[in-house]
Amino acid sequence: MDEIRVRIAPSPSGNLHIGTARTALFNYLFAKKNNGKYVLRIEDTDAERTSQEYIDNIFDSLKALGLNWDEGPDVGGEYGPYTQSERFDIYPKYVQMLLDKGFAYECFCTPEELEAEKELATQNKQAYVYSKKCENLTEEQKAKLKAEGRKPAVRFSVSKAQKAFHDSSILHFEDLVKGDLHQDTDLIGDFVILKSNGTPTYNFAVVIDDMLMKISHIIRGEDHISNTFKQILIYEALGAKVPRFGHLGMILAPDRSKLSKRHGATAVSEFVEKGYLTEALLNFVALLGWAPSDGVEIKSLEQIAQDFRINEVSSSNSVFEYDKLNWMNGQYIKKMDIKELTQKAKPFLSCYDLNELGEEKLEKVIAATREPITILSDLTYDTAYFFGNDVQYEEGVKEKNIDTNIAQDILKYFDSQLDSYDFDNEEKLHEQLADFRTYFKEKFSIKPKETMWTIRAALTGRTRGADMGVILDVLGKDKVKYRIKKAII
RNA sequence: AGCGGUAUCGUCUAGGGGUCAGGAUCGCAGAUUCUCAUUCUGCUGACACGGGUUCAAAUCCCGUUACCGCCGCCA
Numbered sequence: 001m002d003e004i005r006v007r008i009a010p011s012p013s014g015n016l017h018i019g020t021a022r023t024a025l026f027n028y029l030f031a032k033k034n035n036g037k038y039v040l041r042i043e044d045t046d047a048e049r050t051s052q053e054y055i056d057n058i059f060d061s062l063k064a065l066g067l068n069w070d071e072g073p074d075v076g077g078e079y080g081p082y083t084q085s086e087r088f089d090i091y092p093k094y095v096q097m098l099l100d101k102g103f104a105y106e107c108f109c110t111p112e113e114l115e116a117e118k119e120l121a122t123q124n125k126q127a128y129v130y131s132k133k134c135e136n137l138t139e140e141q142k143a144k145l146k147a148e149g150r151k152p153a154v155r156f157s158v159s160k161a162q163k164a165f166h167d168s169s170i171l172h173f174e175d176l177v178k179g180d181l182h183q184d185t186d187l188i189g190d191f192v193i194l195k196s197n198g199t200p201t202y203n204f205a206v207v208i209d210d211m212l213m214k215i216s217h218i219i220r221g222e223d224h225i226s227n228t229f230k231q232i233l234i235y236e237a238l239g240a241k242v243p244r245f246g247h248l249g250m251i252l253a254p255d256r257s258k259l260s261k262r263h264g265a266t267a268v269s270e271f272v273e274k275g276y277l278t279e280a281l282l283n284f285v286a287l288l289g290w291a292p293s294d295g296v297e298i299k300s301l302e303q304i305a306q307d308f309r310i311n312e313v314s315s316s317n318s319v320f321e322y323d324k325l326n327w328m329n330g331q332y333i334k335k336m337d338i339k340e341l342t343q344k345a346k347p348f349l350s351c352y353d354l355n356e357l358g359e360e361k362l363e364k365v366i367a368a369t370r371e372p373i374t375i376l377s378d379l380t381y382d383t384a385y386f387f388g389n390d391v392q393y394e395e396g397v398k399e400k401n402i403d404t405n406i407a408q409d410i411l412k413y414f415d416s417q418l419d420s421y422d423f424d425n426e427e428k429l430h431e432q433l434a435d436f437r438t439y440f441k442e443k444f445s446i447k448p449k450e451t452m453w454t455i456r457a458a459l460t461g462r463t464r465g466a467d468m469g470v471i472l473d474v475l476g477k478d479k480v481k482y483r484i485k486k487a488i489i
Numbered sequence: 490a491g492c493g494g495u496a497u498c499g500u501c502u503a504g505g506g507g508u509c510a511g512g513a514u515c516g517c518a519g520a521u522u523c524u525c526a527u528u529c530u531g532c533u534g535a536c537a538c539g540g541g542u543u544c545a546a547a548u549c550c551c552g553u554u555a556c557c558g559c560c561g562c563c564a
Contacts, residue, residue, distance in 0.1 A: 452524070
């Protein structure tokens with residue numbers, strides 16, 4: 001059997017889209033599972049929409065996700081170049097081949113003429129199919145048109161290719177995820193393969209590239225199904241081996257439309273900026289259309305690769321909802337190595353002076369605040385009280401937990417005890433805090449919870465937050481005293 | 490309009506002629522810890538509709554509907 005080779009071919013007209021990331025993931029998984037090669041090709045034929053910034057973003061995002069490629073523009077490989085714009089000189093040869101074999105012809109139609117044909121079709125409520133009026137132009141006619149300065153495009157003759165290789169006009173192929181797919185080729189118009197400006201169209205360039213790069217399996221979104229029939233015909237006309245195809249359902253926004261900017265983040269990098277971990281993002285997106293055989297949903301890339309079967313991928317669309325992504329991101333945040341997490345958290349703490357705490361204390365802060373959060377950006381607010389001298393009271397907290405008589409008693413007593421607290425020993429602090437709580441419970445029947453709320457409110461301005469022992473420890477005696485005194489009326 | 494695809498809890502999904510239709514997430518309720526968080530336990534919640542085939546249909550077939558995609562000298 002030939003080597004399994006798959007590819008991901010993003011077009012750099014934007015940052016790496018989450019949908020493209022999922023397609024990349026499934027290709028990667030398929031390659032890993034089958035000991036194949038996974039190649040990256042940049043499809044930048046449309047120079048106007050392409051930019052280096054997007055190319056960099058695609059590279060960075062893919063790498064951040066851990067979807068490293070075996071061959072690609074940067075790492076090279078046997079079948080390069082892997083950037084389509086550097087391959088322009090190889091397409092004309094194949095266009096000529098099709099021209100010679102009679103599977104393609106020059107078309108001199110102007111945009112206006114084409115537009116008129118389409119207009120007519122819509123008026124008659126018919127599907128538009130190119131009229132083929134240039135298919136049988138004589139050499140003289142062509143020469144005349146060229147003399148007039150008309151630059152021809154090259155069209156593929158669908159019917160000729162179809163008749164040469166198939167008995168019926170219905171073309172079938174066995175899709176890796178959707179099973180038998182078919183299309184009446186009479187309904188496919190003769191499509192352009194080479195534009196009049198000399199550049200190949202997408203449908204032609206992909207076939208040539210995939211053929212030359214020996215791609216064996218093409219896994220992509222189902223928006224490409226109709227292209228597949230055209231591409232199969234080109235492979236056949238070229239005398240090339242037709243690869244296997246697999247079409248994935250699309251990722252939809254909650255309103256069932258295509259996921260776009262108005263729904264929020266769409267690019268992997270935007271999710272990262274919002275505070276999502278690439279590991280969680282990848283895991284989440286894997287679950288859109290695929291389910292683990294053991295029911296365990298949180299899995300590493302390698303674990304997923306072991307369990308992955310392309311024919312088990314769902315063939316329907318899936319809706320992208322944040323609920324589960326948030327939960328999953330939270331799970332990853334809880335489990336991540338604390339040093340690594342601290343590094344990833346830093347961009348979200350740029351509004352604070354991190355030197356105030358130092359690396360060791362910062363790690364303590366992150367460890368103490370990571371539990372309840374779902375995205376890293378939650379840390380911005382949740383760690384606020386560890387920085388600066390003064391405290392920002394949340395609404396109602398001062399009135400409810402500081403300014404009452406009991407609260408004042410608690411604070412005064414706490415203040416008087418503070419000198420005996422061992423601020424260099426977190427474990428000791430916990431015990432002392434526990435004793436303090438018990439004291440108020442036994443003596444005044446104040447719930448431990450409420451005692452702590454008061455202390456917490458004075459120290460953090462909130463009734464919710466990190467472990468109190470950690471707060472005392474990180475803040476240190478001076479700051480704790482300062483904040484407590486400030487709260488006492 | 491045409492062509493192609495898809496249809497199981499709100500969402501992601503498992504299953505597939507005989508199941509109490511399973512899990513996850515969300516929501517709700519309880520429990521736990523100093524914390525309206527976390528964690529744990531429990532609960533609510535689905536086979537799009539209509540016809541067949543069959544002893545038996547969510548599962549197979551046909552139709553309808555809905556949704557998605559494609560109909561570019563974009564990729």
